[in-house]
Amino acid sequence: MTRSTRAIINPDAIRNNFSQLRPAQGCTPIAVIKADAYGHGAVTVAKALSEVCDCFAIAICDEAAALRESGISQPLLVLEGPHHVDDCYAARVNNLILLIHNPQQIAWLDALSPEQRPQVWLKVDTGMHRLGFTTDEVAALLAGYDWLTQQNPVLVSHFACADDPQNPNNAAQLQAFLTLTGTLALPGCMANSAATLCYPASQAQWCRLGIGLYGASPVTGHPAAEYGLTPAMTLMAQIIALHQVKQGESVGYSQTWTAPRDSVIATVGIGYADGYPRHCPSGTPVVVRGQRGQLVGRVSMDMITIDVTDIKEVALGDDVELWGQQLPVDEVADWAGTISYELITRVSARVPRVSG
Numbered sequence: 001m002t003r004s005t006r007a008i009i010n011p012d013a014i015r016n017n018f019s020q021l022r023p024a025q026g027c028t029p030i031a032v033i034k035a036d037a038y039g040h041g042a043v044t045v046a047k048a049l050s051e052v053c054d055c056f057a058i059a060i061c062d063e064a065a066a067l068r069e070s071g072i073s074q075p076l077l078v079l080e081g082p083h084h085v086d087d088c089y090a091a092r093v094n095n096l097i098l099l100i101h102n103p104q105q106i107a108w109l110d111a112l113s114p115e116q117r118p119q120v121w122l123k124v125d126t127g128m129h130r131l132g133f134t135t136d137e138v139a140a141l142l143a144g145y146d147w148l149t150q151q152n153p154v155l156v157s158h159f160a161c162a163d164d165p166q167n168p169n170n171a172a173q174l175q176a177f178l179t180l181t182g183t184l185a186l187p188g189c190m191a192n193s194a195a196t197l198c199y200p201a202s203q204a205q206w207c208r209l210g211i212g213l214y215g216a217s218p219v220t221g222h223p224a225a226e227y228g229l230t231p232a233m234t235l236m237a238q239i240i241a242l243h244q245v246k247q248g249e250s251v252g253y254s255q256t257w258t259a260p261r262d263s264v265i266a267t268v269g270i271g272y273a274d275g276y277p278r279h280c281p282s283g284t285p286v287v288v289r290g291q292r293g294q295l296v297g298r299v300s301m302d303m304i305t306i307d308v309t310d311i312k313e314v315a316l317g318d319d320v321e322l323w324g325q326q327l328p329v330d331e332v333a334d335w336a337g338t339i340s341y342e343l344i345t346r347v348s349a350r351v352p353r354v355s356g
């Protein structure tokens, strides 16, 4: 690699965030490392947490292979459960816990012998209406399948609005969940990062920590620093050209930005093919030499243009931070009209992840 564009991943930040989010005693945290650990590298993150974390969560069985090849031995909770009957056979061998949410998956597992059958947890829909059995269906499943009851399955649910602690839907979902786990006397797993912080009553026996581990804010309108979380990814690229642009001249595709004064424009080696969002508007902040500059004009496939007129001593080859240590990803996400989750998971494979 000769281009210096890179995502610097900080394992100490991930460990720090894990301990900042640590739930109360009696609740075991599961680190959510699906989607290549939200773009940070699943193997890197699992290794960073392997001494302190007893279980990891992935979305699909395919995400297990790289982790097992790299020696990660903790159980892996598969949040979407099996997509195919073959996933059920492979799960036992690979120490995967399948989170079951539909009758087809139950049928696949029912057809296996006891020696073939993997551990399963049950997904319950308490109001998000995305995945899971209704509370009545859960009771019926347990009554109908001895092998399931014998497993004492953990009941898993997910909040629709945990990032908005004032939303009354949270209390309604939590009530439904606690009633079910209480009635059936089964362990529970409901809280994500936001609920772990804002709804301690939802911590139950297990919780699932995702975005907070990566140092972005789990709670809308509250900076990550408020919870002692630090950015685990810093996205950097270099200035590859510097130009003087006269007042009234425009910059980039479709001439969407016109200089309001004589300006210094830097072209930076990162674009939407690297995962920098094309819909970031002019004005989106960047950091150069510890000072804020701003995106001007359209984001191109491999380059962006930034206004560095006011950056002291700016020079060709300077590093530009797109988000991370000095610029919270949540702030850039606001400018882009999206959420931090999307920005960090979309940093493309062309961008090397380096430890730092």
Ligand SMILES: Cc1ncc(COP(=O)(O)O)c(C=O)c1O
Pocket (backbone or CB within 6 Å): 032, 079, 158, 192, 193, 194, 208, 209, 210, 211, 212, 218
């Ligand atoms: C089912 C499930 N559990 C837990 C998480 C982790 O949530 P967060 O990243 O908000 O902590 C996610 C994230 O997408 C999820 O889909």
